[in-house]
Amino acid sequence: MFIKLAAPALLLAALIGPATAAETLPEAIAAPGETVVLSVHAEGAQVYECKAAADGKLAWSFREPIATLLSEGKTIGRHYAGPSWELADSSVVVGKAIGNAPGATAADIAWLKLEVASRRGSGILTPVTTVQRINTHGGKLDGSCDKAGEFKSAPYSAEYVFLKKG
DSSP states (O other), X not given: OHHHXXXXXXXXXXXXXXXHHHHTSOGGGXXXXXXXXXXXXXXXXXXXXXXXXXXXXXXXXXXXXXXXXXXXXXXXXXXXXTTEEEETTSOEEEEEEEEEEOOSSTTBOOEEEEEEEEEESSSTTTTOOEEEEEEEEEBXXXXXXXXXXXXXXXXXXXXXXXXXXX
16 A cells, blocks of 8 residues: 555656756756756767967866767757757757756766857757756866867766757
8 A cells, every 4th residue: 555655756756856947056056037948968078179278378268068968868969069959850049058067976077058149950959048067977078188189078967958948
């Protein structure tokens, strides 16, 4: 009997979990008044290039993300430089970072809030106005680099939440 009662409770928790998680996001990346259009899991890498910093010393500089967007274990799109998100339905949004919060550990890239700066195609992403990158794992690259022009990648995963106003 307990199992029969627990299952609906677990299902309800799974259904309302993402909505309540959005309410607990850091203020810098919260999007009050916006509703979720799509939430996906991303697996990929953050690509860095060895460049001279302002002080003339070589350092790793972020170049671009490369990731696969997954929903229910299936590939539904990709994430790449821009930053851009493109779905299999050919809808694309390009974002501009407007807020960030630290990742959970020093090895995790920041959580971000991005406003949609441009879009193309027609599909699921058409009404999207805001993108959040949350629950990041990995992606930071530490250490020195020795040769300008070298590339190195750091594996990462994250959740991308696509929102619309209203």
